[in-house]
Amino acid sequence: MNSNLASFSLTSTVMLISRIFRRIGQTLILLGFLTLLFVVYQLWGTGLLTERYQQGLENDFEELVEQVEEVADEPKEVISDSEVKPDLGEFLWRSEGEAMAQLTIPALNLSKTVVSGVGVEALRKGPGHYSYTPLPGMPGNSAIAGHRTTWGAPFGDINKLEPGDEILIQTVQGSFTYRVVEQMGGRGHFIISPYRLDVLDQNFDTYPNRLTLISCHPKLTARQRIIVVAELVGEPADYYPPPKRAMFSLNLSFGIEGGDTSTQIDPSGTSDEQTPTTQAPPQDDPSPVEANPPSSETTSSQGNDLGESTEVTSFGEGLEGDKDAIAPTVAWGIAVFMIIITTLLVANRWRKWPAYFIGFFPFIAAVAVWFFNLEKALPS
Known part of the structure; x- marks a missing residue:
């Protein structure tokens, strides 16, 4: 009798343990299946979504160029005997996520429409322009960020850019050519920490009119940043400040402290006249970019077009989550x-x-x- 009870108890224990391990195995299989689905979504699903975004953005940019051409053909509104109100600035500075330029890199067989802003939603559509830097083609340092592995990976191969490679940008002001600047070791890029923000500064002593491409490094991580600097070939276009009714108030943070890019609306609801200038926005603390620059400040102070100081504390939530x-x-x-x-x-x-x-x-x-x-x- 005791032997039968012991045998039954042992059998029950074995069955219970077997059931527990079976449930654990099923759970692990489920987790593995969900992980595989997420990888497929990241590597291929996001690319399909970006492709759809880009198709719409390309059409939007073409319409924008046509609108500018129509405005250029119309008589300008005369404000006074010696002053004419330009309309171009209204078309140049776009809202977050809207098409504002066409980027072409022949060496990478890359052609993408650039959107305004570097928020999460903006970078899902394509490369994004840092709205507190000058627009491509204007005087100063224009910066553009993009993904390397997901959402179409527009900057997936920027590490392959060589010194002298051309980067072509078209805005409503015209077409501009940049050439990649040589960095240490003869490369066309350098690697920095995510806290190294002086690459967004203005008024550089060397290559003052430049284009800075920014992405995460290594691929599949956000541990570092890969930077490509290109110099403008020829003279820059006129600088148009953003309309005052769309003042930029930057509050980008890294880690647990921050917020995201915000736009403050001028309570007056009016827009001052935009006057083009050949001067870049003022910069409080200029410092030249070097290959593999040493660590220094974790913030970068950007002087914006409205005479206010904008403190940059990260490369934007679009890259950092x-x-x-x-x-x-x-x-x-x-x-x-x-x-x-x-x-x-x-x-x-x-x-x-x-x-x-x-x-x-x-x-x-x-x-x-x-x-x-x-x-x-x-x-x-």
């Missing part, structure tokens, strides 16, 4: 697992395949939203 997306990421992750658990419980008490079929559609919808927010929260 959006902390506001963490909460919805957690919430949708919980929703995904609740759908899975509910589907399995229903399948065990009902017929399996009908339960799986019914649970499939809410599962796919929840996973899509989860991945969208998860990718938004993660660094580029």
Whole structure:
């Protein structure tokens, strides 16, 4: 009798342990499957979305150029006997995420429409222009950021750029050519920490009219930044300040402290006349870019066009991740697992395949939203 009880107890224990390990194995398989789905979404799904964005942006930029040509053909509004109000600045400075330039790099077989801003949503559409730097073609240091591995990876191969390679930019002011500047070791790029922000400064002693391309390094991480500097060939275009009704108030942060790029609206609701100038925006602390520059300040002070000082504390949430997306990421992750658990419980008490079929559609919808927010929260 005791022998039978002992045998039954041992069998029950073995079955319990076997059941536990089976559940653990099933959970690990599920986690592996979700991880694989997320990798597929990041490497291919985001690229398809960016391609759709780019198609629309290309059309938007073409329409923008046509609008400028129409305005140029019209008589300008005379404000006084000696003053004419230009309209070009209204077309040059675009809202966050709107098309503002066409970028072509023949050496990389790259042609992308550049949007205004470097927020998460902006960089999902394509390369983004730092709105507190001059526009491409204008005097000064114009900076553009882009992804290297996801969302079309526009800057995936900028490490392959060689000194002398051309970078072509078209804005509504015209077409401009930049040439990649040689860095240490004969390379066309250099690597810096994410805290090294002086590459966004203005009024450089060497190559004062430049284009700075910025992305994350190494690929698949945001541990460092890869920088390509190119000098403008020929004379710069006139500098147009942004309209006063769209003042830029930068609040970019790194890590847990910060916020995101914000735009403050002029309470007066008026826009002053825009007068072109050949001078770049003032810069409080200019310092030349060097190959593999040593670590220094973690902030960069940008003088903007309205006479205000803008403190830059990061390369933007588009490259470093959006902390506001963490909460919805957690919430949708919980929703995904609740759908899975509910589907399995229903399948065990009902017929399996009908339960799986019914649970499939809410599962796919929840996973899509989860991945969208998860990718938004993660660094580029």
